[in-house]
Amino acid sequence: MNLPKPKIDELMFLPLGGSGEIGMNLNLYGHNGKWLIVDCGVTFGDPIYKSVDVAMPDISSIEDSIDSISGLLLTHAHEDHIGAVHHLWPYLRCPIYATDFAAEVLIRKLKDVGLDKDVKINRIKIDSKINIGPFNIEIIAMSHSIIEPSSALISTEAGNIFHTGDWKIDFNPQLGEGINKKRLKQLSNENIIAMVCDSTNVLVDGTSGSEQDVIKPLTRIIKECKGKVIVSTFASNVTRLNTLSKIAYSLGKSVGLVGQSMWRMVEIAKTCGYLSDLPNFVSERDIKNIDDDKILIICTGSQGEPRGALNRIANGSHRDVSISNGDTVIFSSRVIPGNEVSISEMQNKLSDLGVDIIEASNECLIHVSGHPAKEELSQMYSWVKPKSVIAVHGETRHINTHVKFALEQQVGNALPGRNGSLIQLAPGDPRFIGELDYGRLIVDGNDLITRNSDVLKNRQKMMYNGSVHVVLFLNSDYSLVTEPNVMAVGLAEIIDGDDPEDFIKSFVCDDIKLYYKSKKLDKNYIEESMTLALKRSIKVQYMKKPLLKLEINILN
Structure with a gap:
């Protein structure tokens, strides 16, 4: 309606x-x-x-x-x-x-x-x-x-x-x-x-709890941590950033921010009259100039985003911030449904580096x-x-x-x-x-x-089944002018000499013979018929359903 x-x-x-x-x-x-x-x-x-x-x-x-x-x-x-x-x-x-x-x-x-x-x-x-x-x-x-x-x-x-x-x-x-x-x-x-x-x-x-409820637990944990302390939270949660900053200052620490979106949110908050009572934050490039026990780092990427600040730190690819054995990462955030795998993978990388990981729980109220x-x-x-x-x-x-x-x-x-x-x-x-x-x-x-676009459907199909593109050049009697051009991407590994492209070429060369000198069939029918036959053959041989395009060109 x-x-x-x-x-x-x-x-x-x-x-x-x-x-x-x-x-x-x-x-x-x-x-x-x-x-x-x-x-x-x-x-x-x-x-x-x-x-x-x-x-x-x-x-x-x-x-x-x-x-x-x-x-x-x-x-x-x-x-x-x-x-x-x-x-x-x-x-x-x-x-x-x-x-x-x-x-x-x-x-x-x-x-x-x-x-x-x-x-x-x-x-x-x-x-x-x-x-x-x-x-x-x-x-x-x-x-x-x-x-x-x-x-x-x-x-x-x-x-x-x-x-x-x-x-x-x-x-x-x-x-x-x-x-x-x-x-x-x-x-x-x-x-x-x-x-x-x-x-x-x-x-x-x-x-759900009050923001006030996280102050004491976070203060105790940050105070007890040795080495570098990184707290990851949502960039939009300016209130949590304010809470963490005041905890850090009460413990004699400076506060460094990591992540473009966090810096953007801070700038917006200050424009609107918030955070005016806090000292200036340490820039990303200056964090390395401050002793680990004298700074609290607040960063984005708590959901394991591939390009998020925390993931780049865990990968060792962040330009200004590194992390090592004995350091601590505190997740002052919740797991958004759907992000469980990416967060787990990131935490495993941090664990491999010897980093202590602290997450919110009923016994550890560091997020509400x-x-x-x-x-x-x-x-x-x-x-x-x-x-x-x-x-x-x-x-x-x-x-x-x-x-x-x-x-x-x-x-x-x-x-x-x-x-x-x-x-x-x-x-x-x-x-x-x-x-x-x-x-x-x-x-x-x-x-x-x-969401029902063919673009997404085809991309999804290629992701799991690969793609095959076949181009044939035929004479007017449907005989091959030259061997087929075949490109098979992501279809199957070459195992024991079974090259998918060679298999497809061989099949197409045999199949086109069925239409030699046929006067009742047109090019479109042959394309459709050969496409269906090739799909069936690939499924039997490789158990795959690739995105397949077969194109016939008739040379007069």
Whole structure:
């Protein structure tokens, strides 16, 4: 179905990304003929296509309704909420609304693609009110693992919605504003017909913990470490960087930063008025000039990214920072699903060097999540008292568990958000009313392509089965002019004299004889017939299904 035009008494919700998966969040609210987009993010990698680095929601189902989009509201600056804007804005071409920190992050992305002068970013303040088309929006302070996280109270003539964004309950976030408990409790009097809520940590009992909770454990560990100490964390977690820096200074250590993205985030944070009370950080090139026990190194690459700073240090390929036996690496971060193998491989390399590795656990609280556990979800229900909960932001198991949990906590109604599923929030109880196409767009060089593109399928096939290209030059009677040109890449090893290219040449030379002096068959038929025959032969001989191209050229 196409994106509908809601009536004045209708309020609709449509997730196109982030519901049924971790990452690439994109949600739409519809009312009175207009639509509001909330967040526009990316995800990294792909469970099937290993060549994919970055993916984002496919917006083809709303492209014919671009004129009805009033604006794009960004709740915070994490990549899964903001990272697709510079890719998709040329198709959306709508006003953007963001807090200062998110705006500064976005501006740099837009500059990278030459859009900084084309895109209008309306800067908004936490605890302010704005109007975007028929949507009256109040920006409410939340707590999360990044500066300036916000939620949105979306008020319309058809009803009021509370969109939580990413959040946790932390009254001592150490940097920036904490969650606005007072205002959130007041929402119970504002007839919230639905709370669209983060589901990421619904499988976790208790609470996610406060940033304040990691200070003592990190201080003790860093103080006890001998040799060089490297702490790896997310570049966007400026709050953690602030915490680590103050710990280092309290122990008489300087702080060095490693990783371009971390330096960029620090520069943005300072532009927005944060980190002003910290001394200057030591540059990467100057780290080697300071004694190991006098410096704490904070670096990116906690997820084992091949080009990440920590992996390059582990490989011995970093230009300025090295690590050796007796040094310590502290992972003040969580494992993002899908990165387990790359992190393990990196940690094994560090272990081979004799490096001590310290990770977060219940007994070693050196990281806290930015998402609400069950106790926090229950607390938010009691504050806001929504009539319904729409569970989003998580894999299917998270979302379904969240629906069940909300109902157990006496919320009147709960529905799972599903990518492409259109939910009518008003009038009446929330319910599914239709399905729109959804999917993933892949960044492929300078292009955006769909996930079902033949380019990806062929690349995947070549990755596991190799490729074969055969070129034949024939006379008009279909006899060979010269021996076939064969290129077989990644098909099979040459074992005991069995060269795949020789095998293919021999097969083709024999097979083409079937068509000698044939007057009933044309070139296209012969190409198709020989291609099928060659595929069967290769499968029998090598148990492979390569990407195969057979081309016939007739010489008159």
